[in-house]
Structures are given as C-alpha cells and as structure tokens.
Amino acid sequence: MTKATETLLALSAVGAVYFALLAKVIPSPQLFHQEILPYLPLWAVVSLGSYSLAVLGYRVFSFKDKPEKYKELLVQIDEAREFYKSKGIDLDE
Template identity: 55%
Template sequence: MTRFTETLLAIFTVTAIYSSLFVGVIPTPKTFHDEVLPVLPFWALVAFGAYALGTLGWGVFTFIDKEDKYKELLEEIKEAKTFSKKNGVDVE
C-alpha cells in the first residue's frame, strides 16, 4: 500500500468512527455526546497544528547540526541568485 492509500484509509476510518459516535450508532454517555463530541474535530485540528509547528520548529532548531545540508542549501541559494541575475532579475 502506498502512503496515499494508507492516509486515505486512516482518514476514512477516523471519519467513520466519529460519524457513528455522533449519530449514536455507538452508544456513549450523554455528557460525552453533548459536550465533548461536538468540539472533538476542532481539538484534533488544534492538536495537529501544534504538532506541525513543533515539528517545524524542531527542524529549524536542529538545522545547524546538519552541516552538510547547511552547506548544500547555501550552494543552492548561490546558484539560484546566479541564475536569476543571468536572467535579469534583481535579487538583492
């Protein structure tokens, strides 16, 4: 299975479970159904956003530790500036 099909399967599974909880196919306590279940998608979105920002921040924080990738990126920036100047674009 490819990563795309795994992701779609996971999204479908989570959506099916949430829908069955929301409709009442899977019985839940009234408090959970009325107070927690409606805000669960927003909580998941906020949690995913926090995870994504944390991962991005950690990657930026530890980027200096990857000396070879740092030098490769600087070389690519230099190449891009040279290419842009050659084609008449001011990059400074």
Template identity: 45%
Template sequence: MTRATEAATAGAIALVIYIAAWIGVIPLPQTFYEQILPVLPWWSLVSFGAYSLGSIGYHLMTFEDCPGAYQELMGQIQEAKIELSAKGVPIS
C-alpha cells in the same frame, strides 16, 4: 504504503468512527454526545496544528548541512554551464 496513504487511511477511519458516533450507531454516554463530540473536530485540528508547529520547529533547530548534496548540486551547475556555453549562451 506511503505516508500519505497511511495518513489518508487513518483520517478516513477516524471520520467513519466520528460519523458513526454522531448518528448514534456507537452507544456512548449522553454527556459525551452533548459536550465532547461537538468540539472533537476543533480539538483534533488544534492538536494537529500544535504537532505540526512543534515538528517544524524541532527540525529547524536540528537542521544539519548536507555536504554530499552540496557537491552534487555544484557538479550539476558546472554541467549546466558547460552545456549552455556549448550552445553559445554567455555565462558570467
């Protein structure tokens, strides 16, 4: 399974559980229905945003260069220049 499929599956399961709790299929204490359940979607949205920003920040701080990818890209640029020159396109 891909990450997108796993995330969609987890989201669907969480949504089904939330709806089941909202309509009362899952028996929970009254304080949970009144105080926690209404703000649970906002709490999850804020938590996801904080996780996303933290993940992006961490990966920016630990960003590593990829010399192999650089060499591959430079080779592709040279191939493109050769092909375009063969077709008569002026390249500086």
C-alpha cells in the same frame, strides 16, 4: 502502501467512527454526546497544528547540526541567485 494511502485510510477510519458516534450508531453517554463530541474536530485540528509547529521548530533549530545539508542549501541559494541574475532579476534589495 504509500504514506498518503496510509494517512487517507487512517483519516477515513477515524472519520467513520466519529460520524458513527455522532449519528448514535455507536452508543455513548449523553454527556459525552452533547459536551465532548462536537468539539473533537476542533481539538484534532489544534493538536495537529501544535504538533506541526513543534516539528517544524525542532527541525529549524537542529538544521545547523547537519553541515552537509546546510552547505547544499547554500549552494542551491547561490545557483538560484545566479539564475535570476542571468534573467535580469535583482534579488539583493
């Protein structure tokens, strides 16, 4: 099973439970149904965004700890500059 399939399966399962709670197929207390359930999607999006920013920040912070990847990226940048220079595009503005 690919990572995309696993993610889609997990999102489908969570979505099914959420809509079952929303439609009152799964019984829940009135307080939960009125005051917590409507904000769960917003909370999920904010949590995902926070997690994504944290992972991105950590990987950017620790990028220089991987010297071979750093050197590979510098080589790719130089190759891209040469390619665009050969096409007549100046990137050093």
